[in-house]
Amino acid sequence: MINMLLEIRKYGNAILREKAQPVKEITQEIKALINNMAETMYKYEGIGLAAPQVGIRERIITADIGDGLIAVANPEVLHSSGVQTGQEGCLSLPGIVLEIERAGEIVVEGLNAEGKRVELRASDLFARVLQHEIDHLNGLLIIDRISLAKRQLISSKLKKLEKETKGRLSPEI
Numbered sequence: 001m002i003n004m005l006l007e008i009r010k011y012g013n014a015i016l017r018e019k020a021q022p023v024k025e026i027t028q029e030i031k032a033l034i035n036n037m038a039e040t041m042y043k044y045e046g047i048g049l050a051a052p053q054v055g056i057r058e059r060i061i062t063a064d065i066g067d068g069l070i071a072v073a074n075p076e077v078l079h080s081s082g083v084q085t086g087q088e089g090c091l092s093l094p095g096i097v098l099e100i101e102r103a104g105e106i107v108v109e110g111l112n113a114e115g116k117r118v119e120l121r122a123s124d125l126f127a128r129v130l131q132h133e134i135d136h137l138n139g140l141l142i143i144d145r146i147s148l149a150k151r152q153l154i155s156s157k158l159k160k161l162e163k164e165t166k167g168r169l170s171p172e173i
Helices: 028-043 124-137 148-153 155-167
Strands: 048-050 060-063 070-081 084-088 098-102 105-111 117-123
Touching: 028 048, 028 060, 028 070, 048 124, 060 124, 070 117, 070 124, 084 124, 098 124, 105 124, 117 124, 148 155
Parallel strands: none
Antiparallel strands: 048 060, 060 070, 070 105, 084 098, 105 117
């Protein structure tokens, strides 16, 4: 299997606002996609990546906060508790880092790369990354989790990103 880098879709690309479709089964193509997503995430020094960020309308995320790669299809948050606030950036919003409030601890269920049902218990940074990537699957971005006033402070950066994206629309799969 040859890994290949995928193109990161930036703010302004419509796929980032769509709700991704459930994965019906883990096929060889899905396994290849997971490998390519991981390769892309590492190349761009991300700690998480969702399929819509690379133009794929399926519910798949990858994450690695330094403990090894985690890939989950159809991730769903079963339980959340506590609150944490921390800085988040996003490969689809380069140059923007925001203080985002998230649950401090979560339990996520989904399918691993072998098609087996898994349950992940996550806290702190790992919980933050999983919630961020699951947001992508639901068409949400970090800018949707800040106040209107804070959003206005970064509006010029958002307009610039959107203009760059519209100038070079890439096809989605």
